Amino acid sequence: MNLLEENQATDLEQMVGLTRRRFIGAGALCGAAMFLGGNLLSRSALAVNAASASPLLGFAGIAADTRDTITLPPGYSASVLISWGQPLSRHAPAFDPSGNGSAKAQEQQFGDNNDGMSLFAFPGDNNRALLAINNEYTNYRYLYAHGGAPQSTEDVRKALASEGVSVIEVRRSGDTWQFVQNSRYNRRIHGNSPIRLSGPAAGHDWLKTSADNTGKKVLGTFQNCANGKTPWGTYLTCEENFTDCFGSSNPQQAFDAAQKRYGVVAASKEINWHPHDPRFDMAKNPNELNRHGWVVEIDPFDPQSTPVKRTALGRFKHENAALAETRDGRAVVYMGDDERGEFIYKFISRDPIIHDNPKANKDLLDHGTLYVAIFDAGDGDADHPRGKGQWVELTHGKNGIDASTGFASQAEVLIHARLAASLVKATRMDRPEWIVVSPTDGQVYCTLTNNAKRGEDGQPVGGPNPREKNVYGQILRWKADADNHGSSTFSWDLFVVAGNPGVHAGQPKGGSSNINPQNMFNSPDGLGFDKAGRLWILTDGDYSNAGDFAGMGNNQMLCADPNTGEIRRFMVGPVACEVTGISFSPDQKTLFVGIQHPGETGGSTWPEHLPNGKPRSSVVAIRRDDGGIVGA
Ligand code: FEO
């Protein structure tokens, strides 16, 4: 088969097999580590597969790495765009590395642990853009001078200030993009910012508290994981591990079935805000829990706008929100619930998107239908399983969801979306993380990051979750029937099953045939498509480089050709980081990527490498030294 025929082939399974043989043939190490033009932030790595069989992948894949730096292919460099604590205006206090900075200061500075982000170009000016960036959580060992759990109300306020969203302006100056410190668009939305609740659950009794008897006004968004960008120019930030922020002053408090299902426990999970802020004390404010776990919509171009929690999209541990459009023009939002054995959802708006008047879509996400996915057992193929699936509607009065099964209204269905989805027997997945939609063929990709409990706890092995005690993860793909995201049925396959062929011979733990010793990774999490259709894969995995994970090194970013299945390692992050959050400049010549929690367990001073310095989560900008399109 010549190259052209190979790229046009439709039998992916055959393609993947060919890819692996090709990798093994090209696996010898070549090239040498070196510094790039005095830029110590990034290092050029050992190339492991320079020869390209993919028309999409134009860079040399690099080796795994364990150094406290960013490693890139030869011909690429990285620079820091913004770091945790950087003041967002000239008047904001400077970052204080001692940990003694105040909560008020943190409210005016770039938040901690940056995660998902979206870039919004200024209309008519591709050299100016806003970046809306999630700040997921914080590391107490670096946030506070005392380095431990919060000890005061001020400590809790500072933690809340470090989370949420940062909106920043960036501008291109010469070849590089830089943060604009004094832009009027720079803004923090944090854990104490006023936010509105809207949609079918807004105003429900379960959302009312002593501080808000309307059930429509809430303070704050926190645990903001990944994101979405709407066609009408707004940003979606997704509240993930919100339950961990709650605890109870009554260690014996009995939680109901829904509270348990969402994971609340009296002791809190290390976050420990409830002893110092009664809002997070389940013994005093149990309904506060119901006011979090939503998708929040933000207009980045209106710094005065109030963010809105869109309850029509359901309440769960939201990872991200991937937008698509039905054949008849309505908005589709694909969403994962990141917990072992939880589900994949889809929302379809009632009304069509009005593309020529963005503001007319301001309430589009308040009306529509929520669905949850059921996957069949598939064909059971050991390397490349595939099958069929369907979307089941989560609407009060349908599919057995009514008062007799515990749901008095659609508001209750949405607040307890997990319970409604269980009722219709949705498929329990291996921790759904990011979902993205291909810009070239509309196929949808979802990372199933790992699930050590697969095979236990009522979670059967099979279908898109094929491996018992799954420590490596896989990437699921589906194609809507009739090429219509409005279809209630779809076909699925597994794009890649991660594994370690250096430790485990063959399948299943060696991974699928597009995994080899040169590109192996674990726990795929972030995903991003560039305009040309390259699939970028970001990992949040075990970085021990030992045992099951020997040879995988630090967390990393890879790039895949969706047509051939070929995957190459593009970037390796610093020590103990997670790589998460991805956006591209409009010309695709700069890739913005997030480095979250470097040194979360110590061992890192990235990116400044100051003596006894602290590591700082940062967004970095990656460019090709020759100014070309990244990845090409
Ligand atoms: Fe915040 Fe599931 O990652």
Ligand code: CA
């Ligand atoms: Ca994630």
Ligand code: CA
């Ligand atoms: Ca993860």
